[in-house]
Amino acid sequence: MFGPITQNNKIVYPIIFPIKYGAMKSINCFLYNDGSTLTLIDGGLNTPEFVDFFEQSLRRYKLSIEDIDQIFLTHHHEDHIGVVNSILSKRQIPIFAHDKAIPRLRFEKEFLTNKIHFFKKIYEEYGCLHLSANRFERMNQTLRKRNELSILGDIQSVNEGDRIGDCKVIEVPGHSPDSIIFYDESVGWQFAGDLLLENLSTNALIDFDDNLQLLPTVSQYENSLQKSLKLSTSWVFAGHENLFQNHTLEIQKKLQRMQKKETRIIEAVEKGYHITMDIAEALYGKRVKKEFIFIISEVIGYLEYAISRGKLEKRMENGQWYFRKLK
Ligand SMILES: [Zn+2]
Incomplete structure (x- = not known):
């Protein structure tokens, strides 16, 4: 179990809730004291078990909800916002989230x-x-x-380059359109949400832009990893799994795995699988049905990625996309 992490006059109190959640083993949120302000970064799940664990963790750190000055959200997913409304019902504090998080957090x-x-x-x-x-x-x-x-209350929208206290906002779309890193350069801390999960593969999820068109989520994810790689980093505080320090190696592994996945998709098309479901089943077998949302996102994402890189092409046949290797 992780205790507080300190550097200069700053402290992070990790709250690592152990739970089997898809392929993940924990749901994390963090209390971050920059010397003058206490920020909750992400808010876990809205379940009695998580809320209990959250309150116990606060007590263990000798903190209370009254000490929290503001909330940062790395993205809008339900495993990152669980305790937010309950805190807001006790204390009216500002929430900072990306522009694109707002309609999602308001459930418009x-x-x-x-x-x-x-x-x-x-x-x-x-x-x-x-x-x-x-x-x-x-x-x-x-x-x-x-x-x-x-999510009620006062949500302040932030965008690339904005600063809140010592943290800079870095846009890292791919996992979700509203994903951001809160980066404290003075200590090299990245509060990275679900962009960087230790030892897990990247998790680009298909999503849409303002014109309801499919976003190039895998290319976005790749660019976001490159962006994170450039930040001088001593600790990554991620939304799941362990906190970690070997940030460069971890990102390089992820980038390599992305190239491998693209190769596998192209090979499946070369072997004669031309429609999404056939390609998905050739690569993932029975898992396609069990992990539908994740695997279909992955397959569609990498098919589109390979197209954007001039390696595959698609055409509509009987209302369905048909993929071919580009010669
Ligand atoms: Zn998550």
Whole structure:
């Protein structure tokens, strides 16, 4: 278990909640004292177990909710915002999140409706609508419960290069369009959200832009890793798994794995698999059904990545994308 990490007059108090969560073994959030301000970075899950663990951790560190001055969110996903509303109900403090996080954190009706339409269209075009019933059920449930889920309070939007105290905001889209790193250069600390999870593969998830078009999430992810690589770093405080220090090596491994994945996708197309589901099953077998959202995101993401790099091409046939090697 990690205790507080200190450098100069600054302290990070890690809150590492052990839980099997997909391929991950923990959900993390951090309290960060920069010498004058105490910031909560991310807010875990909204479950009784997480809330208990969060409160115990505060007590263990001899801190309380009253000590928290502000909240930073690395992105809007549900495993990063769990305790935010409960803190806001006790203390009105500002939240800082990326521009693009705001409609997501507010669970805006228009945004959620667009999301459903986008995924219907994408899953249809990539021939995997038949596996997506659960996902749509969940998205519709979110739409119905949006008033309870919405993050209330004062959300201040931040963008690339903004500074909040000693932290600089670095945009790192790919895992989600609103992903950011909070970077304290004076100590080389990166609060990196889900961009850099130790020993895990990259996790670009398909998503849409303001015109409801598919984003190039894998290229975005690659650029984001390159950006993070350039930051002089002593510790990475990630959204899951361990905190770690060998930041350069970790990113190089991830970049290499991305190239391997692209190669495997291209090889599958060369072997005669031309539609998304066939390619997915050739590479992942039975896991496709069990881990549908993650694997389909991965396969669509890398197919589009290979196209953007001039290695594959696609054309529409009977309403579905058909992929071919570019000669
Ligand atoms: Zn996460």
